[in-house]
Amino acid sequence: xxxxxxxxxxxxxxxxxxxxxxxxxxxxxxxxxxxxxxxxxxxxxxxxxxxxxxxxxxxxxxxxxxxxxxxxxxxxxxxxxxxxxxxxxxxxxxxxxxxxxxxxxxxxxxxxxxxxxxxxxxxxxxxxxxxxxxxxxxxxxxxxxxxxxxxxxxxxxxxxxxxxxxxxxxxxxxxxxxxxxxxxxxxxxxxxxxxxxxxxxxxxxxxxxxxxxxxxxxxxxxxxxxxxxxxxxxxxxxxxxxxxxxxxxxxxx
Amino acid sequence: xxxxxxxxxxxxxxxxxxxxxxxxxxxxxxxxxxxxxxxxxxxxxxxxxxxxxxxxxxxxxxxxxxxxxxxxxxxxxxxxxxxxxxxxxxxxxxxxxxxxxxxxxxxxxxxxxxxxxxxxxxxxxxxxxxxxxxxxxxxxxxxxxxxxxxxxxxxxxxxxxxxxxxxxxxxxxxxxxxxxxxxxxxxxxxxxxxxxxxxxxxxxxxxxxxxxxxxxxxxxxxxxxxxxxxxxxxxxxxxxxxxxxxxxxxxxxxxxxxxxxxxxxxxxxxxxxxxxxxxxxxxxxxxxxxxxxxxxxxxxxxxxxxxxxxxxxxxxxxxxxxxxxxxxxxxxxxxxxxxxxxxxxxxxxxxxxxxxxxxxxxxxxxxxxxxx
Numbered sequence: 001x002x003x004x005x006x007x008x009x010x011x012x013x014x015x016x017x018x019x020x021x022x023x024x025x026x027x028x029x030x031x032x033x034x035x036x037x038x039x040x041x042x043x044x045x046x047x048x049x050x051x052x053x054x055x056x057x058x059x060x061x062x063x064x065x066x067x068x069x070x071x072x073x074x075x076x077x078x079x080x081x082x083x084x085x086x087x088x089x090x091x092x093x094x095x096x097x098x099x100x101x102x103x104x105x106x107x108x109x110x111x112x113x114x115x116x117x118x119x120x121x122x123x124x125x126x127x128x129x130x131x132x133x134x135x136x137x138x139x140x141x142x143x144x145x146x147x148x149x150x151x152x153x154x155x156x157x158x159x160x161x162x163x164x165x166x167x168x169x170x171x172x173x174x175x176x177x178x179x180x181x182x183x184x185x186x187x188x189x190x191x192x193x194x195x196x197x198x199x200x201x202x203x204x205x206x207x208x209x210x211x212x213x214x215x216x217x218x219x220x221x222x223x224x225x226x227x228x229x230x231x232x233x234x235x236x237x238x239x240x241x242x243x244x245x246x247x248x249x250x251x252x253x
Numbered sequence: 254x255x256x257x258x259x260x261x262x263x264x265x266x267x268x269x270x271x272x273x274x275x276x277x278x279x280x281x282x283x284x285x286x287x288x289x290x291x292x293x294x295x296x297x298x299x300x301x302x303x304x305x306x307x308x309x310x311x312x313x314x315x316x317x318x319x320x321x322x323x324x325x326x327x328x329x330x331x332x333x334x335x336x337x338x339x340x341x342x343x344x345x346x347x348x349x350x351x352x353x354x355x356x357x358x359x360x361x362x363x364x365x366x367x368x369x370x371x372x373x374x375x376x377x378x379x380x381x382x383x384x385x386x387x388x389x390x391x392x393x394x395x396x397x398x399x400x401x402x403x404x405x406x407x408x409x410x411x412x413x414x415x416x417x418x419x420x421x422x423x424x425x426x427x428x429x430x431x432x433x434x435x436x437x438x439x440x441x442x443x444x445x446x447x448x449x450x451x452x453x454x455x456x457x458x459x460x461x462x463x464x465x466x467x468x469x470x471x472x473x474x475x476x477x478x479x480x481x482x483x484x485x486x487x488x489x490x491x492x493x494x495x496x497x498x499x500x501x502x503x504x505x506x507x508x509x510x511x512x513x514x515x516x517x518x519x520x521x522x523x524x525x526x527x528x529x530x531x532x533x534x535x536x537x538x539x540x541x542x543x544x545x546x547x548x549x550x551x552x553x554x555x556x557x558x559x560x561x562x563x564x565x566x567x568x569x570x571x572x573x574x575x576x577x578x579x580x581x582x583x584x585x586x587x588x589x590x591x592x593x594x595x596x597x598x599x600x601x602x603x604x605x606x607x608x609x610x611x612x613x614x615x616x617x618x619x620x621x622x623x624x625x
């Protein structure tokens with residue numbers, strides 16, 4: 001399936017968007033390392049959905065708007081984005097940082113959403129569970145910590161780092177720090193408002209997640225008792241990349 | 254003020270003595286002796302005729318035991334009578350309220366009758382990890398905190414201050430500083446164009462202090478400062494330029510190298526060392542500067558021997574004659590009005606530090622004071 005690339009001008013920010021497929025819309029919000037390329041799980045989901053894969057403001061080839069100072073700014077941007085593209089009955093899927101953005105969007109306004117899929121989301125801290133320090137890990141150790149299957153990590157590390165890829169990596173890292181340095185990778189006030197999320201919620205977590213350990217998933221399930229929690233065996237922080245078929249089944253089910 | 258009793262092997266094994274070296278490596282009994290020894294050395298600086306003694310701020314590290322330079326400067330304030338006390342500097346973005354800096358510096362200035370030299374820094378990268386302060390807001394917080402402090406020092410209170418990071422309804426500083434319009438402000442830096450543009454601005458003309466860098470780098474940045482002043486339409490005074498450098502003087506060049514070697518190398522290769530991610534968190538510098546550091550990584554993050562350091566001018570070491578000649582040469586190239594000599598570094602023991610101070614004060618300093 002061919003994803004069409006375009007740029008959406010919104011809130012003074014030129015935002016890169018890839019889009020493919022037919023059906024009801026599904027918006028995928030990427031994590032801290034961005035969404036530079038179309039992955040197999042996106043293609044598979046595009047068989048069932050109209051899949052939209054933006055690069056967030058501050059990430060990848062999207063602009064870095066001055067106004068982007070915290071996760072709330074990002075949530076309001078995506079509320080504008082959903083409205084501007086007239087998305088309705090939207091399945092909102094977010095991984096890691098993107099899962100946090102999805103949560104912040106959903107507590108504000110669910111009227112255009114039909115489902116929320118949180119894939120090892122940031123945004124919530126769990127007592128006694130310590131996430132990896134992604135700002136102190138070297139880039140190589142970060143990649144190794146992302147995957148459960150070391151072969152996938154080594155394959156990723158074997159890709160040559162072009163000057164352009166380095167620029168994008170530093171840009172992504174900068175924006176992640178801006179949004180998530182302190183409090184680290186979560187919003188302490190978010191749990192107060194999770195009850196506002198009135199659409200079905202699936203939480204998907206890799207059992208072997210070494211970035212945000214699955215204990216956070218169990219805690220989130222306690223905070224959102226009606227949500228379904230799916231813990232995927234043999235998967236790390238990127239279950240959608242590591243086990244795409246199983247992941248897509250869970251999303252479509 | 255290093256934790257000179259550090260088990261260097263433990264420091265090496267940890268990869269860095271910053272952020273994560275367990276504080277079980279700190280022994281308060283040894284710390285007690287070290288604090289008093291270092292404070293004695295600083296007080297001895299006055300007896301030996303130094304113009305100023307300097308203290309600085311670093312957090313949660315064996316590199317330095319001065320998380321609060323206010324405490325050390327206060328201890329010195331009442332034990333000295335003539336010497337200037339330089340706080341180089343207070344790390345503004347790490348404070349949750351900059352008015353506390355304005356107050357504490359003003360207190361020391363009033364207690365000492367105007368012997369305070371204030372200094373402001375952003376804190377180094379590692380401290381954004383230890384304190385949790387967001388490094389991508391570091392510059393903004395620094396500038397806003399600075400503006401609040403200088404206004405609090407100079408404008409009659411009460412007045413309101415509305416910033417993006419700090420918001421105060423009643424700024425009304427008691428005490429106001431002793432010096433008029435306020436204590437001199439020095440800006441220590443490892444070298445940055447943005448810092449130079451800001452410090453040299455005609456409205457500020459702050460003394461720019463290049464710290465612990467190879468002589469060529471010091472020269473480049475001091476020249477950049479002068480050129481920037483010229484660009485602003487005024488000529489920089491020598492007193493606006495400073496260089497902070499470790500120095501060791503002994504009976505002969507050979508003796509100096511032999512005595513300083515283990516202590517200097519511990520300083521450079523154990524106490525200062527940290528990985529790139531710790532040194533430069535996102536936003537602490539521009540991404541262009543970050544990439545330049547990544548390119549120079551091998552050179553910056555590898556070990557340096559004492560001989561290499563002397564060759565680079567990262568360390569000035571030798572007989573009084575050699576050290577004198579070295580500084581006279583450097584001065585000719587840079588015309589720094591202020592020279593900060595670190596007479597104690599790394600594991601250098603008390604008796605060597607004191608002898609170093611004595612030799613420098615008696616046999617090097619008088620000649621250097623005649624320059625300019």
